[in-house]
Amino acid sequence: xxxxxxxxxxxxxxxxxxxxxxxxxxxxxxxxxxxxxxxxxxxxxxxxxxxxxxxxxxxxxxxxxxxxxxxxxxxxxxxxxxxxxxxxxxxxxxxxxxxxxxxxxxxxxxxxxxxxxxxxxxxxxxxxxxxxxxxxxxxxxxxxxxxxxxxxxxxxxxxxxxxxxxxxxxxxxxxxxxxxxxxxxxxxx
Amino acid sequence: xxxxxxxxxxxxxxxxxxxxxxxxxxxxxxxxxxxxxxxxxxxxxxxxxxxxxxxxxxxxxxxxxxxxxxxxxxxxxxxxxxxxxxxxxxxxxxxxxxxxxxxxxxxxxxxxxxxxxxxxxxxxxxxxxxxxxxxxxxxxxxxxxxxxxxxxxxxxxxxxxxxxxxxxxxxxxxxxxxxxxxxxxxxxx
Numbered sequence: 183x184x185x186x187x188x189x190x191x192x193x194x195x196x197x198x199x200x201x202x203x204x205x206x207x208x209x210x211x212x213x214x215x216x217x218x219x220x221x222x223x224x225x226x227x228x229x230x231x232x233x234x235x236x237x238x239x240x241x242x243x244x245x246x247x248x249x250x251x252x253x254x255x256x257x258x259x260x261x262x263x264x265x266x267x268x269x270x271x272x273x274x275x276x277x278x279x280x281x282x283x284x285x286x287x288x289x290x291x292x293x294x295x296x297x298x299x300x301x302x303x304x305x306x307x308x309x310x311x312x313x314x315x316x317x318x319x320x321x322x323x324x325x326x327x328x329x330x331x332x333x334x335x336x337x338x339x340x341x342x343x344x345x346x347x348x349x350x351x352x353x354x355x356x357x358x359x360x361x362x363x364x365x366x367x368x369x370x371x
Numbered sequence: 372x373x374x375x376x377x378x379x380x381x382x383x384x385x386x387x388x389x390x391x392x393x394x395x396x397x398x399x400x401x402x403x404x405x406x407x408x409x410x411x412x413x414x415x416x417x418x419x420x421x422x423x424x425x426x427x428x429x430x431x432x433x434x435x436x437x438x439x440x441x442x443x444x445x446x447x448x449x450x451x452x453x454x455x456x457x458x459x460x461x462x463x464x465x466x467x468x469x470x471x472x473x474x475x476x477x478x479x480x481x482x483x484x485x486x487x488x489x490x491x492x493x494x495x496x497x498x499x500x501x502x503x504x505x506x507x508x509x510x511x512x513x514x515x516x517x518x519x520x521x522x523x524x525x526x527x528x529x530x531x532x533x534x535x536x537x538x539x540x541x542x543x544x545x546x547x548x549x550x551x552x553x554x555x556x557x558x559x560x
Binding site: 188198211213214217218221222223256258259261262274290341342343347349350351352353354356357358359362363364366367 | 373387392399401403406407409410411412416447448450451485486530531532536538539540541542544545546549551552553557
């Protein structure tokens with residue numbers, strides 16, 4: 183069984199028109215993804231942002247909840263926020279995990295394009311059989327930029343409802359929760 | 372196949388100490404639950420709050436995104452926020468859905484207590500076979516108060532990760548996404 187890390191990417195991601203942008207950190211993203219990660223036994227949650235002031239903001243939030251006054255008020259938030267690691271780039275994430283060769287990178291996307299996607303059943307089996315660390319990437323804004331999808335080992339299929347509404351605009355907080363449940367949730371849940 | 376509605380309950384819910392309280396509306400809850408509902412073909416998303424000023428706030432948010440300037444800026448938000456219906460009590464939800472006798476009420480809880488819970492596999496089968504409207508209740512704060520759990524037809528099992536971390540402090544935004552995916556997601560997702 184692979185150990186699993188997740189990363190929330192603020193650059194390079196897309197805007198509505200498909201241009202590459204950098205998004206701002208959203209406080210509730212940190213909380214929600216940390217809590218989901220903690221629930222599913224994820225070992226680290228990397229917040230990726232190229233701007234120092236934004237990384238400092240994320241670290242201040244973490245410090246408030248890990249050892250700070252937030253930890254005293256809501257103690258259950260501490261083990262979740264302790265998983266947060268704030269870095270400048272995806273390269274930094276890969277270095278922290280032992281180098282690209284030791285990591286299976288899973289990208290997520292809500293877009294349907296020409297790329298080959300992997301079903302969750304296949305991804306779950308791959309993850310269970312792997313000895314490498316599995317890193318699941320989530321994009322803010324309108325999703326991860328193309329090069330991140332191209333460089334991934336696995337591109338997970340877009341999430342869609344049973345009745346094929348065709349609506350594929352989940353929040354990253356919801357998408358992360360669903361992806362972790364599909365990859366790591368109890369099979370007989 | 373049952374048609375499905377969800378409700379986000381702000382009263383009666385519990386605080387950390389188990390006392391019954393009323394929570395404030397969180398803007399991002401409205402967006403995230405509306406987007407998840409729209410993805411999974413949920414027919415209505417009821418925001419339940421006993422305080423008029425809070426209901427008016429929720430309606431202002433909805434109006435901004437349905438027909439307002441938000442709809443022009445992010446058109447994909449409109450069909451999601453159009454599902455929002457703001458009411459004062461759970462009774463109002465049941466009236467809107469044709470009366471208690473016509474509704475199968477599913478409650479959610481992260482707590483493990485003495486109550487009998489239903490697995491997601493069983494709940495999914497029940498929902499698929501039912502002709503009544505299925506209403507799934509989500510609690511804010513520290514979860515739905517006991518009477519709401521007692522009065523439900525089905526109490527869904529707490530969500531837990533595969534590796535039994537024991538950590539059960541998902542955000543309501545994450546929990547709703549996972550529950551809808553388990554009940555309504557594509558089986559071979």
